[in-house]
Amino acid sequence: MFIFGLAVLFKLVSLQFFQGDKYRALAGERVIKNVVIPANRGNVYSLKGNLLATSIPKYDIRFDALTPTAKTFEKYVKPLSDSLSKYYGKPSGYYQNELRKARVNKNRYHLIARNVGYFDYIRLRNFPLLELGAYKGGLIVEQTTKREHPMGGIAQRSIGYERFDEKGNVTRAGIDGAFGVKYLRGTDGQRKKQQIGKGQWKPLNDANEIDPKNGYDVYTTIDVNIQDIAHHALLEQLEKYKADHGCVVVMETKTGEVRAISNLGRNSDGYYYERLNYAVGESHEPGSTFKLMALTAGIEDKVIDTSDVVDTEKGIIKFYGESVEDSHRGGYGKITVSKAFEVSSNTGIVKAIDKAYGKSPSKFVDRLYAMNLNNDLDLPIIGEPKPVIPDPRVKNGRWSGIALQWMAYGYGVSLTPLQTLTFYNAIANDGEMVKPQFLREVKEFDDVVVPFKKEVLNEQICSKETILKVKQLLKNVVEKKHGTGHRLYSENFSMAGKTGTSQKDYANKDKLSYISSFAGYFPAENPKYSCIVVIHEPDKSVGYYGADVSGPVFKRIAQKIFTDTPIIDEVKSLDVRVASVETEYESFYKTAQTYKTIMPNVVGLPAMDALALLENMQVKVKVKLEGNGIVKKQSVEQNIKLKNNQVVVLKAS
Known part of the structure; x- marks a missing residue:
């Protein structure tokens, strides 16, 4: 027993004085880690500025049910549920029940929305309680990017891609693959995350430790x-x-x-x-x-x-x-x-x-x-x-x-x-x-x-x-x-x-x-x-x-x-015109938030709706108005990249 006691004592001293730093660092790594934030890949454009490939940000919105105080949670749980009800269409009581269940079960990673676009992300993070941020409201935001080809299958192989598998192996093809490392990829950022459960992590701060630097845009010779x-x-x-x-x-x-x-x-x-x-x-x-x-x-x-x-x-x-x-x-x-x-x-x-x-x-x-x-x-x-x-x-x-x-x-x-x-x-x-x-x-x-x-x-x-x-x-x-x-x-x-x-x-x-x-x-x-x-x-x-x-x-x-070169609808996926003006405006607004610097097609919209849409994109607009005010012509063609401080002239009649 005496020898066994000495062995235990020796181990305790060894851990405390000789191996302590190692295990403290290891424990810290298991609780807090630096997570890579991928930079947005640069866009690929045609000769005349038509968008050929772009990275679209997608967001998962989660909720740490233990972060808000009891008083804060009770104050905002119904307003948050009401907002989620309007967003999804289910009764408010359903979301109250889900949120309360998450708090009782100490769920620190409750899913609110998966794979949403920028417009929905902005809308969701401004919902009651979530608008208080990570420390008071329990908001967890995870961002990924998805590469899209607005022209669809046309020239897709030549425009190409750069893909990584689960082992980190890369496959490259076309222009996107050829110029990815040098120009398009950008520099990744870093953000500290804290472990809140098995395989579950939440941001430690609202801001990034290192902000990602987006890649350059490449302009191809493709017409x-x-x-x-x-x-x-x-x-x-x-x-x-x-x-x-x-x-x-x-x-x-x-x-x-x-x-x-x-x-x-x-x-x-x-x-x-x-x-x-x-x-x-x-x-x-x-x-x-x-x-x-x-x-x-x-x-x-x-x-x-x-x-x-x-x-x-x-x-x-x-x-x-x-x-x-x-x-x-x-x-x-x-x-x-x-x-x-x-x-x-x-x-x-x-x-x-x-x-x-x-x-x-x-x-x-x-x-x-x-x-x-x-x-x-x-x-x-x-x-x-x-x-x-x-x-x-x-x-x-x-x-x-x-x-x-x-x-x-x-x-x-x-x-x-x-x-x-x-x-x-x-x-x-x-x-x-x-x-x-x-x-x-x-x-x-x-x-x-x-x-x-x-x-x-x-x-x-x-x-x-x-x-x-x-x-x-x-x-x-x-x-x-x-x-x-x-x-x-x-x-x-x-x-x-x-x-x-x-x-x-x-x-x-x-x-x-x-x-x-x-x-x-x-x-x-x-x-x-x-x-x-x-x-x-x-x-x-x-x-x-x-x-x-x-x-x-x-x-x-x-x-x-x-002889008869057609003026084609270069990026059909961006032509979001539909019969309903209300639906049309909402679709255009989503497009503007997603592509940000790409000129949408506003021909056919009421001039005031087109004006609101473009001003939301930080575009200077001049409207030449006659008659009932429906846009008939725009000075910048659809899908062309907008320059800083560019003025767009709309003719409406």
């Missing part, structure tokens, strides 16, 4: 009108040909700014949605669109001229026992290289390349390298694969006896749609190859933090003389009656480009399918935009040639951009 045109043109064609998936990219020629990027894949129910970013991340054999690269190389090296004559024979030629065939049965006979390109003769182009480079294939590969075709684009968006260009000098370089001939018409090589488009854009841009751009600038409120400028990948991919020759080839594809793209020709609008139809899974005839594509630019004489359309696995019974499947999408986009 929502062009994006809408591209999306629906692609969707219509995918549905018509029952294709597996497809993509469209529209790029401004001089700057490389991407005005639209749409990626649609089919689900098991047959509906199309933004499944993957095919334009950036899916590499494939381009087929006949690569004939432009092959001929540009030959013309630049002065070993091929467009006037050279090639014999397509009977539409079939063989190299090392492997056949190269034309889609046109019987071939084209003896034709110029120019016509071979225009009719997309595989045998004609292969004959020209084989004659020029058959004894020196490395020279052909070197020219492709000189035109940047072996380099990726170094995009900030994750997932871009490196191009595949076979090289006879590289071990395991995918070279074979027929590699040169296959490369001539787009087989054995592999490029993404955006890599292919970048080359076509360089031709349209008189030889200057520019990097595709997705961001215009980064802002903090109205101040530009980071501007993005044009990046040149290659100042001159080939001579001006070569550029003029291949530009004429691309123009002839559309304008000449024998050209594979002639069905796209319009007397009123000029286009230039190249069709492409490549086989997919050609080693297995049972699974043989096709990739249909069209790449080019418009207008042909003074290119403003370049564009590529790639559609995978169209229904062979309906059609699969690039001119039939992808070409019409290209034409529809080009014509709509320059």
Whole structure:
């Protein structure tokens, strides 16, 4: 017993004098802890300021039933219950019973409301008793944020996301993922919380220890009108040909700014949605669109001229026992290289390349390298694969006896749609190859933090003389009656480009399918935009040639951009107009509280209601009033970000 007593005494002394600090700190950690307050992620905007992605705050409202004194609780329990009754619709007695039960059960974490928006949060925290705050009224507020895409499914994959799982692993996609860490994420804050029960914590103070710093806003190069045109043109064609998936990219020629990027894949129910970013991340054999690269190389090296004559024979030629065939049965006979390109003769182009480079294939590969075709684009968006260009000098370089001939018409090589488009854009841009751009600038409120400028990948991919020759080839594809793209020709609008139809899974005839594509630019004489359309696995019974499947999408986009571009309802989820003016005003007010700096659509509202709504948003308003006072026009369009001290003029009649 004496020895046991000594042991207990020793342990007590050890805990008190040697390990006391450790256990006191541990006890403190279990009672009080610093909780991270996530910063609001910055918004993503279109070129013209339309909202593409935003973080919406959501709130849980809870009640610590032991915090109010007995006198305070009894004074406010009925008024609080009356307010909750009006809010939820149940009798006041129901809420009195729930609140009293919470106090009897010593519930320090009683749920009042879950996942409410900012407007409801402000309303609830001003209810009787809760308005007294955390120390007197027992109010507990927990805030989270939810990422929303006001444009819905349009360009959602390209706008992207940054997601964390329960283990902290992150998955990133698109613009949101690419620029999240550097610009959008912001800096988290801290708040002390006290443990009030098993797994239950309440804020120790009304204020944060460290306030979160919200992320910057990024302004993309996306034009929502062009994006809408591209999306629906692609969707219509995918549905018509029952294709597996497809993509469209529209790029401004001089700057490389991407005005639209749409990626649609089919689900098991047959509906199309933004499944993957095919334009950036899916590499494939381009087929006949690569004939432009092959001929540009030959013309630049002065070993091929467009006037050279090639014999397509009977539409079939063989190299090392492997056949190269034309889609046109019987071939084209003896034709110029120019016509071979225009009719997309595989045998004609292969004959020209084989004659020029058959004894020196490395020279052909070197020219492709000189035109940047072996380099990726170094995009900030994750997932871009490196191009595949076979090289006879590289071990395991995918070279074979027929590699040169296959490369001539787009087989054995592999490029993404955006890599292919970048080359076509360089031709349209008189030889200057520019990097595709997705961001215009980064802002903090109205101040530009980071501007993005044009990046040149290659100042001159080939001579001006070569550029003029291949530009004429691309123009002839559309304008000449024998050209594979002639069905796209319009007397009123000029286009230039190249069709492409490549086989997919050609080693297995049972699974043989096709990739249909069209790449080019418009207008042909003074290119403003370049564009590529790639559609995978169209229904062979309906059609699969690039001119039939992808070409019409290209034409529809080009014509709509320059002739009848619609003014679309860019962010349909923000258009909250309904029949009842009272409901309408309430909905608009919620929108204003949620999006704060985004201009709502007030057309159709009574002028006084519109005035009240906008003034609640701290906007200066001028009303030009005539007649009965219904707003007919607003000076700032719906969904445009409002500037500090901006004046909005409303015309009402």
